[in-house]
Amino acid sequence: MTSIKDVAKEAGVSISTVSKVLKNYPRISEDTKKKVHKAIKKLHYVPNAAAATLSSKRSGRVALLLNLRTGRQAIDEIDMQYIAGAIEEASKEKLDVITLFFSMIEDMSTRELIDYFYSQSIEGIIVYGLEKENEVISALVESREFKMVMVDAPMVNECTSCIWVDQAKAQYEVAKKTITENLGPKEQVLYITGDEDAFVTKERLAGMMKLQKELGFVLTVECGGFSELKAREIAIKHARDVDIIVCATDCMAIGAMKALIDEDVFHPVCGFGGVALMAYAGKQMNTVSIHFKDNSAEAVREIGRLLQGEEGRKIITSHNLTKLQYLDLIK
């Protein structure tokens, strides 16, 4: 392939001049800029990324770390949004992206992980969907060896930012909407939570408790552990003794709703997430629409900011309430 040397020869200047033109260094005459650009165009020159990385020690390479669980529809959808958002944004920001799954690194120590990232010239890491405390990842964050952005896990330090949704508020809002839309004399509300030790669980529950105090309904809380099947079983169990089912995730909401349909009883159900799969659940449900793709793009921009030397911070992203309609979705 054509190298910077060829360009230098073609333009009649030195290698370093070409390099400077490419990097938009300040003091270069318009004339030589012209010459160099002409040569670049003529030779179809594109800089060799590996050489640039080796020489400059900076790669602009970021790793996406995903908690893959293929076969779970809702999860696939979210992961895909994350990946798409990150890759598209990275392409704009001139960053290089590689995608990894937790499963690929689960038998590595923190040390091995760090070495691996260095060997790959990785400068930044975006961690998605870390549901709960994880020793290796925590140590990685603590090590401060890389710029990191945690999407959906509340961890921050000088070189780590997080993208976070106001869980309590969102849960409060969607539940309130669902309950007040279906006002009755004395409501019995069932709340199905995620895993007990997950980051979001306590906050979302707090949102529910606040609402319960405010509206005074009878609240039953059960743990669905993020499982569609478990939510289904819980819903069946309570099908006849509650009026409304609030779920901490869309996935569980779908499980609950399909259970009610099978049991031939109707109660309003609401979810949390805003995945398209909701439109296939059979009946409409309220949900909190999280902007997975946008959040992922934001994470990439944030990595860019950290790479510039800025400090880590907590970024609260917006959400909104929606009710997904099948016919709208397939348009």
Place this chain on the structure above:
Amino acid sequence: MTSIKDVAKEAGVSISTVSKVLKNYPRISEDTKKKVHKAIKKLHYVPNAAAATLSSKRSGRVALLLNLRTGRQAIDEIDMQYIAGAIEEASKEKLDVITLFFSMIEDMSTRELIDYFYSQSIEGIIVYGLEKENEVISALVESREFKMVMVDAPMVNECTSCIWVDQAKAQYEVAKKTITENLGPKEQVLYITGDEDAFVTKERLAGMMKLQKELGFVLTVECGGFSELKAREIAIKHARDVDIIVCATDCMAIGAMKALIDEDVFHPVCGFGGVALMAYAGKQMNTVSIHFKDNSAEAVREIGRLLQGEEGRKIITSHNLTKLQYLDLIK
């Protein structure tokens, strides 16, 4: 980071010896091997990939090129399977993967694309879901600049392989099963095809025609263009004058099935693909289960083979007939 130089010093040998040990060169004494490995372990040495690439001109880097259409559930699912299969297999094969979308390169010429891949030290490219003829990709294949594997597009040359399903046979089988399961006096069968100019369309239609000759039913063919919405409209139009609906993709099958449910009429429907979303369509359907993830892993292995200097070839992968059940799925 610790470099090969540090290892050499620690082990008391030269740099080139270390390199040879790492590469498993033949004539190295067991003794020095021991020393070197000990030093490597002690220093936690991991070779720098960028330097190795620069020096050896070989990167083991392959690009995945996907036709992303987020928001389409079934597509997201397939894409995710492709990505997961490729990345996991690449990790085993010691290959490096980057993911790209057609949308990111749609305004590039073939030349620019080639330059881009070179600048990124990419040696192999896997193209997924190229539905129809595409000028730039075809030129890329023709150029023979890279090793390529086409998943679901029948293109082959010396350095290009393809992974292909026997479309006609699969379509024939699933339609036959669906029709014979629901035997009636004189069936009226509706077949909803994909885009007219898509690679798979003609073959799948051929499978249907063969079956029609064999069983002698009345066949109506309409073009659904891979669109869930269009399939829905077609299904509504024919809801009362056909007995069975065969669709060229799962996506359209879901559209058709949900239409029938809304119209409150029941006819058997079958799809093609085997996406999990089928389980959410409301009623069970037969479908051809394509092993997207396995096929993607196979594509990576095939790229590895091509990288070894082997010739391109056409690989026919297996499929099987299934009927996805919601309760099985969420287990």
Place this chain on the structure above:
DNA sequence: TTGTATGCGTTATCAG
């Protein structure tokens, strides 16, 4: 404003 020289961490070719 431009050019020279050195180094980044490997691989690979030769000598020894």
Place this chain on the structure above:
DNA sequence: CTGATAACGCATACAA
């Protein structure tokens, strides 16, 4: 069997 040494393509401190 082992060790110098020259690339690889680029960035950058320093000279001019």
